[in-house]
Amino acid sequence: MKNEKQRSDTELLLAARTCSEPFGVFYERHFASVLAFFRRRVPGPEEAFDLAAETFAGALASLPRFEPGPEPPQAWLFAIARHKLSEARRSSRIQDEARRALAMQPIQLDDEAIEILETMARAPAIELLDTLAPEQREAVNAHHLEERGYAEIAAELRCSESVIRKRVSRGLAVLHAQFQEGEI
Amino acid sequence: MSDPIRDLKGELLAAAERRQRHAALGSAGVARTSRRRWLERSHVQGRRRHLVALAAAVLVVVVGTASAFGGVRAFFLDRGFVGLAPLGATPSTPESGELEIFYKVDPSSWEPPGGWKPGAGRTLGRSLNWVYADGRLIWVRGDGFLEQRLTPEGVELMRSEILSTGEFGDEVPEPGGPPCAEGESPSDGDCQLPTPPPAPDKPLTVPFYTTIEVAGLGRLVHVDRARDLEHLEARLSDPASWLPESAWVDREVRAYVPSTYAVCYGGWPPDQPIEPSRLLTLLPPAAEDLLGAKDTTRKEGLFGSPGDFHVVVDHCSDVTNEEAHMLAQVFDDAGFEPFMPASRLGYRFETPGQNEKNAQIYFEPYLPHGEVICSVCG
Numbered sequence: 001m002k003n004e005k006q007r008s009d010t011e012l013l014l015a016a017r018t019c020s021e022p023f024g025v026f027y028e029r030h031f032a033s034v035l036a037f038f039r040r041r042v043p044g045p046e047e048a049f050d051l052a053a054e055t056f057a058g059a060l061a062s063l064p065r066f067e068p069g070p071e072p073p074q075a076w077l078f079a080i081a082r083h084k085l086s087e088a089r090r091s092s093r094i095q096d097e098a099r100r101a102l103a104m105q106p107i108q109l110d111d112e113a114i115e116i117l118e119t120m121a122r123a124p125a126i127e128l129l130d131t132l133a134p135e136q137r138e139a140v141n142a143h144h145l146e147e148r149g150y151a152e153i154a155a156e157l158r159c160s161e162s163v164i165r166k167r168v169s170r171g172l173a174v175l176h177a178q179f180q181e182g183e184i
Numbered sequence: 185m186s187d188p189i190r191d192l193k194g195e196l197l198a199a200a201e202r203r204q205r206h207a208a209l210g211s212a213g214v215a216r217t218s219r220r221r222w223l224e225r226s227h228v229q230g231r232r233r234h235l236v237a238l239a240a241a242v243l244v245v246v247v248g249t250a251s252a253f254g255g256v257r258a259f260f261l262d263r264g265f266v267g268l269a270p271l272g273a274t275p276s277t278p279e280s281g282e283l284e285i286f287y288k289v290d291p292s293s294w295e296p297p298g299g300w301k302p303g304a305g306r307t308l309g310r311s312l313n314w315v316y317a318d319g320r321l322i323w324v325r326g327d328g329f330l331e332q333r334l335t336p337e338g339v340e341l342m343r344s345e346i347l348s349t350g351e352f353g354d355e356v357p358e359p360g361g362p363p364c365a366e367g368e369s370p371s372d373g374d375c376q377l378p379t380p381p382p383a384p385d386k387p388l389t390v391p392f393y394t395t396i397e398v399a400g401l402g403r404l405v406h407v408d409r410a411r412d413l414e415h416l417e418a419r420l421s422d423p424a425s426w427l428p429e430s431a432w433v434d435r436e437v438r439a440y441v442p443s444t445y446a447v448c449y450g451g452w453p454p455d456q457p458i459e460p461s462r463l464l465t466l467l468p469p470a471a472e473d474l475l476g477a478k479d480t481t482r483k484e485g486l487f488g489s490p491g492d493f494h495v496v497v498d499h500c501s502d503v504t505n506e507e508a509h510m511l512a513q514v515f516d517d518a519g520f521e522p523f524m525p526a527s528r529l530g531y532r533f534e535t536p537g538q539n540e541k542n543a544q545i546y547f548e549p550y551l552p553h554g555e556v557i558c559s560v561c562g
Contacts, residue, residue, distance in 0.1 A: 020200035027193055053192050060200055079521075086522045086529060089267045090512055102199035113188040120189065133290070134325045135310055155452060156523050156530075157560050158485070158496060 009073035013066050023063070027056055030074065032120050033145055034081055039121035041085060045114050048121060050094045053107070055081045057098035075148060136171035143168050267529030268445070268508050268547060275443040275505075276331060281316035281552030285342055286404060288312045288395040289417040311421060312559075315342055316552055319433055321423065322440050324559050329440035329549055332424075338431030342423065346398050349416045350390075350407035388413045396420070442549035445508045446556040447475065448483055449545040450498035451535065456542070458535060460499040463543055466533060468518040471511050475501050485558055500548075500556065508547050515545070528560050 004025045007015070016023035034055055038048035058080045066076065088094045099106075109117070129137055142153045143164070150168075154161045269275075290310035313323040319334040321342075334342070389409050390396060394417065397404035410416050419426055424435060449467075451458030460480065464472050478501035485496045503511065512529065516522070520531040530546030548556050 016200065018204065020197045020204065023200050024193055024197050027196060031189060031192075049188060049192075053195075056192070056196055057199070060196055060203070083522055086267055086512075087516070089270070090509060090529075091270070099195075102196075103202065104195040104199050107188055107191045107195065109188055110186050112186040116186075117188060133310065158452075158558070 010068045013063060013073055014068070016060075017063050023060060026073075030077055031056070033074075034077065035117065036121045037078065037081055037141075037145075038085065039117075042088075045117040045121065046109055047088075047094060049107075049109065049117050050096075051081070051084050051088060053104075054095060054098050055084050057102050057104060058084060061098050061101060071148075074145075078145075132171045132174055136167050136174070139164050139167035140171040268512060269439070269441045269505055269549075271506065271509055273439075273441045273505070275441045276320065276322075276552070278318060279443045279552070280554065281318050281320060282399075283314060283404065283553040284317050284339055284399045285315035285346065286313065286395065286397045287346075287420050289420050290394065312557065313420065314551060314553070315339055320552065322551065324557075329442075329559070331438050331440040332435060333433035334427075335431055335433050338423075338427055338433075341427055341431055342420075343398055345416070345419060346396055346407060349411045349413075350396060350398075351409040351411075352400075352405055352407060440549070442505075442551070444502050444504060444550045445547045446483075446500040446550060447503050447508060447511060447545065447547050448498040448500040448556075449475075449543065450496065452542045452544060457497060458543060463499075463535075463545075466535060466543065467545070468514045470514045474503075474507065474511065478502065483556070502550070503547075512547075520545075 004012070004022055007022065007025070009026060009029070012022040012026040012029075016026065031052065035048055035052045038051040038055075039045065042048050042051065055077070059077055062080070066073070084095070096106075107113075129140060132140065139153065142148050143150065150161045150164050154164045157164070288310070311323050311325045313321065315321050315334070317339065319336065319339060321332045321334055321338075323330055388411075390407055390413065394413075396407040396410070396416075398407070399405075423431075449460065449463050451463065464476055467475065480499045480501050483498045483500050485498075512531075515531045515533075520533050523530050523532060528546055528548065530544055533543050533545070535543050548559060550556055
């Protein structure tokens, strides 16, 4: 039997329907990127943490409906994340429906906890991503972190695939140059 | 030691175990029900289903009450927001404004000989900017529409910066007024600040992907060539780096909250247009009713690359922030797929006979001079 940590995301999510531990591995694998996703979009670490918590609670509640498909599970997770962000922006408050439905207890954040969150949200690669021009960052993030195709991103942005490819390529070139320069 | 990541994992795993226990109990219940089905009449089964539903509803209420969260956090508009302005947010005032300067610049597009230098201009990126006679400086990059407030002197300094380095072909903008006397500022009268001496380097033709326009001759005049264009773009991209304190009414960056949104819908790809009346029928009834009762304007854009452009046609109606929120709620409830390229809220929905979700409906804010732009276009 495979070690949990060797399982693919799809295997973890399918196994999580009957056993809790695989969801923990999935959580550990993706929490940092989800937190960083929100941290770049909301004012503070508390809001980012709440949204990340709500995203994983939403994912847990949606496990019975998760269907493996051509898109990686990370795309499914980020679709939930984007939806949570959209809800929160529109209502100007972070919803807690998923956590309430799961009877989860709120987690208090003290200064130490906030420091941990800020450190995690500023992981080196994520921090570097933040240094890119917004459209390059958006393109690299959509293609490499959210694993969406060029065509899909281009359709959303109503520009050609070649423009998206160029943005991704330039963004990666800048990131590569920064690694070479030892800026992290 | 306080570790929110570990604590949250613990809560999630505990919740997962509770769900699995409930599911196991539910399965056992289903098995028992199946056995009884041999004996029970259909109307009894119906009654049982109602009882189970009632029990589940009670359970949800109990769970919800027991775990009510006290610390739901609110958002503050200290940066641009993604999608729609929160309900109740105060719109930018005045509602309309006279446009003095528009510029679309991208310092990160400069690729110097020898390639990219890490750090050079990388945090700026493409931006669209509008400067109004009332002092508002509104711009959009990737994180929403933002606003700062300039004094009349600040507006004039921005204008002078462009005029001092730009060339306008045969069109020359009318002067802003007589030179200001020593100690006099444009806010004191109709005078113009002294124009800085032109940079000595050779003027460059402004490339097609950069646009700089200033008010003159009764309209916005396009800058055709500019000396030290890179420097000009860098300054326009970051006015706070060079404008003096007296140029600002309020340096604080706030979200730009529009008074009105345009809600636009159209098909995709551009060579397969869909009639707007047909698109409306594919929306949830509440959205169809609201939008069907409004006037629409046709919004055209170009998609593609030089030599291979297609016209993209969308149809737009004006909605208030409250109406926009209502529509978004209707789309969410209907299961439309939201997408958020950059700061724009949009939804994709299916058109019958197509395999993909190839129609879109999205929200764009009105700017004070009455324009609706494509905030996510390249």
